[in-house]
Amino acid sequence: MADDLDADIRALADLLAQSDRCVAMTGVRLGATEETEAKAAGSAWGEAASLEVLLTEPARFWDNWLPRAVEASQREVTEAHVALGRLEAAGVIKAIITQAVDHLHGKAGEGDLIEVHANVLSCRCTRCDDVYALSEVRGLAAASDDGVPRCTRDGCGYPLRPTGTLWGEPLVEQAIIRAWDMAAWSDLFLVIDTQLRTDPMAMLPSVPLRHGSKLAIVGTTRTHYGRYATLIIPRPSPEVLPGVADLLSR
Numbered sequence: 688m689a690d691d692l693d694a695d696i697r698a699l700a701d702l703l704a705q706s707d708r709c710v711a712m713t714g715v716r717l718g719a720t721e722e723t724e725a726k727a728a729g730s731a732w733g734e735a736a737s738l739e740v741l742l743t744e745p746a747r748f749w750d751n752w753l754p755r756a757v758e759a760s761q762r763e764v765t766e767a768h769v770a771l772g773r774l775e776a777a778g779v780i781k782a783i784i785t786q787a788v789d790h791l792h793g794k795a796g797e798g799d800l801i802e803v804h805a806n807v808l809s810c811r812c813t814r815c816d817d818v819y820a821l822s823e824v825r826g827l828a829a830a831s832d833d834g835v836p837r838c839t840r841d842g843c844g845y846p847l848r849p850t851g852t853l854w855g856e857p858l859v860e861q862a863i864i865r866a867w868d869m870a871a872w873s874d875l876f877l878v879i880d881t882q883l884r885t886d887p888m889a890m891l892p893s894v895p896l897r898h899g900s901k902l903a904i905v906g907t908t909r910t911h912y913g914r915y916a917t918l919i920i921p922r923p924s925p926e927v928l929p930g931v932a933d934l935l936s937r
Contacts, residue, residue, distance in 0.1 A: 695920045696930035702903055702918055703779050703935060706875035712784045712891060713792070714881025714908065717767040718925045738855035745835045745846060749828055752849065756807035759789040760821050767879070768795035770928035775799065777936035781873075784866045786881060786888055788851055801869065803862045803888060805851035812838035814845035863887065870894040879924050880906035 703709055741748040772795040774780045782799040785792055790806040810824045811817065817840045819827070824847060827836035836847045852858050866888075870876060876895040883889040892902055892912050903918040904910060905927055913919055920927055 692922065692926065693930075695922060696927055696934070698918055699903060699905065699920060699927065700931045700934040702875060702901065703774070703877075703931065706779075706901075708873050709780050709875040709877055710782050710784065710869045710873035710895075711771060711780050711877040711879060712870075712881065712888075713771075713787060713879045714906075715786050715788070717765050717787070717791070717880050718923050736849070736851075736853045738853040741848060741853060746833045749834050749836065753825065753828055756821060756849070757825065759807050762789045762791060764791050764795045765925050767924040767928045768792060768797075770932040771879075772796045773932040773936040774928075777932075779935050780877070782869050784869065784891070786885075801862055801866050803852075803858050803866055805849075805859060805862075807849065807851055809850045810836065810847040811850050812840065812843060812845050813848050814838065815840055815843050817843070818850065819847060858887070866891060867894055871898055873900055875901045875903065878902065878904045878906075878910065878912065879928075880908060881910070882908045883910045883912065 736752055737748070740751075768791050771780065771783060771792065775783065775797050782801065783792055783797050784801045784803065786803060788802070788804050788807045790802070790808050792800050792802075793806075808821050810819050810821070815838060817838055819836070824836045827839070827847070828834050831837060837843075838845050838847060870891050871894050873895050876892055878892055883892065896902060896915055901917040902912060902915055903920075904913060904916045905920045905922070905924050907921055907923055
């Protein structure tokens with residue numbers, strides 16, 4: 688098994704070394720299995736992050752969303768995040784597009800980062816757009832009679848909302864346009880730990896493929912793009928990416 692892993696690491700390193708414009712795309716959680724990704728994208732998060740619930744039952748929304756946001760914000764950077772940061776710093780990977788909301792790529796020092804769902808680290812006022820850190824939001828929710836955090840700027844008093852995208856509303860246009868542009872520009876598109884089940888991001892790997900670029904897939908989650916990939920490594924990304932970074936970021 689060790690020899691097989693070494694061969695997989697070498698194969699991906701060789702593919703990256705041949706690329707001038709590699710762009711990576713990661714799922715909701717690096718190192719995710721099909722089970723953990725399904726759980727992360729499942730009904731609990733969908734219900735918690737629903738625009739409809741925020742508008743019609745705000746107390747219920749915050750009771751569901753806030754503890755999940757806190758959990759996501761407290762996750763720790765993995766070896767896979769660190770490895771991607773090293774590869775980007777070495778100029779091997781030019782940009783990272785992520786569906787994750789935990790901002791671990793940013794914490795790992797990755798510079799050119801496109802968070803298509805934004806992240807859970809802050810909320811904003813629905814009236815004056817004042818931004819509050821998640822730690823402040825927790826305090827405001829705890830101090831509120833109904834559990835709904837509200838803006839404290841100059842007596843505004845309007846309810847807050849997450850700065851990230853909620854279920855039932857479109858993704859941030861600027862982030863989507865940039866993700867599509869970077870995918871089209873790439874000569875190697877590296878997909879990591881995502882099943883690509885949710886539109887519009889599920890369509891993103893088709894963009895570089897239409898331009899004749901190569902596709903590589905890393906992770907134990909299966910995707911319908913496998914038939915088009917130049918390389919598939921069905922292993923957890925934390926097992927693969929550090930070794931690749933060791934070879935290419937010396």
